[in-house]
Amino acid sequence: MGAPPELDGAAVLVAGAGVSGLAAAAALVELGARVTVTDAVPARLTDLPTGAEPGGDPDTVPPGTALVVTSPGRRPDHPLVAAAAAAGVPLVGEPELAWWVGQARDTPPEWLVVTGTNGKTTTVGMLATILRAAGRDAVACGNIGYPVVDAVRAGHPVLAVELSSFQLHWSPSIRPAAGCVLNVADDHLDWHGSMAAYAAAKARALLGPIAVAGADDPAAAALLAESPAPRRVGVTLGEPGPDQLGVVGGMLVDRAFGGGELAPVAAVHPGGAPGIVDALAAAALARAHGVGPDAVRGGLDDFRPGPHRGAEVATVAGVRFVDDSKATNPHAAAASISVQAPAKVVWIVGGLLKGASVDDLVARHADRLRAAVVIGTDRTEILAALARHASDVPVAEVTSGDDGPMVIAVRRAAALARPGDVVLLAPAAASMDQFADYGDRGRAFAAAATALQPRPGEGS
Numbered sequence: 001m002g003a004p005p006e007l008d009g010a011a012v013l014v015a016g017a018g019v020s021g022l023a024a025a026a027a028l029v030e031l032g033a034r035v036t037v038t039d040a041v042p043a044r045l046t047d048l049p050t051g052a053e054p055g056g057d058p059d060t061v062p063p064g065t066a067l068v069v070t071s072p073g074r075r076p077d078h079p080l081v082a083a084a085a086a087a088g089v090p091l092v093g094e095p096e097l098a099w100w101v102g103q104a105r106d107t108p109p110e111w112l113v114v115t116g117t118n119g120k121t122t123t124v125g126m127l128a129t130i131l132r133a134a135g136r137d138a139v140a141c142g143n144i145g146y147p148v149v150d151a152v153r154a155g156h157p158v159l160a161v162e163l164s165s166f167q168l169h170w171s172p173s174i175r176p177a178a179g180c181v182l183n184v185a186d187d188h189l190d191w192h193g194s195m196a197a198y199a200a201a202k203a204r205a206l207l208g209p210i211a212v213a214g215a216d217d218p219a220a221a222a223l224l225a226e227s228p229a230p231r232r233v234g235v236t237l238g239e240p241g242p243d244q245l246g247v248v249g250g251m252l253v254d255r256a257f258g259g260g261e262l263a264p265v266a267a268v269h270p271g272g273a274p275g276i277v278d279a280l281a282a283a284a285l286a287r288a289h290g291v292g293p294d295a296v297r298g299g300l301d302d303f304r305p306g307p308h309r310g311a312e313v314a315t316v317a318g319v320r321f322v323d324d325s326k327a328t329n330p331h332a333a334a335a336s337i338s339v340q341a342p343a344k345v346v347w348i349v350g351g352l353l354k355g356a357s358v359d360d361l362v363a364r365h366a367d368r369l370r371a372a373v374v375i376g377t378d379r380t381e382i383l384a385a386l387a388r389h390a391s392d393v394p395v396a397e398v399t400s401g402d403d404g405p406m407v408i409a410v411r412r413a414a415a416l417a418r419p420g421d422v423v424l425l426a427p428a429a430a431s432m433d434q435f436a437d438y439g440d441r442g443r444a445f446a447a448a449a450t451a452l453q454p455r456p457g458e459g460s
Helices: 019-030 042-046 079-087 094-103 120-133 148-153 165-169 195-206 218-226 272-288 293-302 330-339 359-368 379-389 405-416 438-451
Strands: 011-015 034-038 052-054 067-070 091-093 110-115 138-142 158-162 178-181 210-214 231-235 244-248 251-254 260-264 311-316 319-323 345-349 369-374 395-397 422-425
Touching: 011 019, 019 034, 019 052, 019 067, 019 094, 019 148, 042 052, 067 079, 067 094, 079 091, 091 094, 091 165, 094 148, 110 120, 110 195, 110 272, 120 138, 120 158, 120 272, 120 293, 138 148, 148 158, 165 195, 178 195, 178 218, 178 272, 195 210, 195 218, 210 218, 210 272, 218 231, 231 272, 244 272, 251 272, 251 293, 260 272, 260 293, 272 293, 272 330, 311 438, 319 438, 330 345, 330 359, 345 405, 359 369, 359 379, 369 379, 369 405, 379 395, 395 405, 405 422, 405 438, 422 438
Parallel strands: 011 034, 011 067, 034 052, 067 091, 110 158, 110 178, 138 158, 178 210, 210 231, 231 244, 319 422, 345 369, 345 422, 369 395
Antiparallel strands: 244 251, 251 260, 311 319
């Protein structure tokens, strides 16, 4: 879009009273705008920032509106989007507003942006930890739950920003100092309409001076090759070339920014190929910002992943129970299954597939599976893929039950597992059909697994 509108005294509609919407409303009031907030759930409008007013129909744009700030999940085919376009009113997301606020300052904050189908949160967490190890006043923000506009208003000079494809779609002006696309795989195709549109949204992270991408991921590597960035840097699990970071002799090595050896692979948590790629990407963005090798190593030493990202929650009768509820698409589930090697996996899978196919996932990893337990709304597609590509793998389907779907799924998985196996919650699907979110799903899994453990005096 062109220059941002003058907001002092302007009528602005904030569409959505979630975390980012309320943060946007508070920032807009601070800028002198006349703010109205709407939401499809009217109860969310009862605790708005001081100075913001509740609105009416969430699908319309009031006359005289100068700007609409939308929640990130609002699809391009939503009636409000059409109404804004018909009225000639610009519509943007909260990160775009944050960009405007920051760029208006004498010293704008430096944005280091991470996107990708999987690994965003881990990479941003690593990056923020590395930046703080280097003494920077840096904060992780964006899609992790801390709105970017709040981080900008707080005055942090360096931002480790996680941006989803939705947020990038609604943020056309952002040009990060360095941006990274970790990987691109089928996800959110129901929202974007096509893989090309999804990839194009991700590519917006690569429009600044330095672009970073996963060189081992064909789609991400293609976006890097097409990026207009003056400097393009790849990260690879192999030996790096002159414009890459990679792995040599068990060490993370920087051959793009002249850093040499950065840290041992053993210092990376979570381990496995996905964790190492995330660490290399975080290191590349930190090095692009001028952080030295010692801080990279110190930050990676200190970092530990958040919950529901491959956490072992129980061991019962020699079977480990691993919560990777954050594996909400097939690409993430594939990585999660791979990391469990050499153990066999009893796979708890299912939910909302969001238009993605699981055929390739099942075909590639059928030999890793002891059994599968299928839950959720899109069970039919998953059961069909298992029948086509893993016909010899025992399958249990959870349809309903008085004890809740996860309790039944865990019990059935435990019955199918053998000592040395892993019962893995890596659903390859979103959670909102049966749970509040992926965290709620992971907590239900952990509780059900823990309940399997014998109480004192009940045997071993």
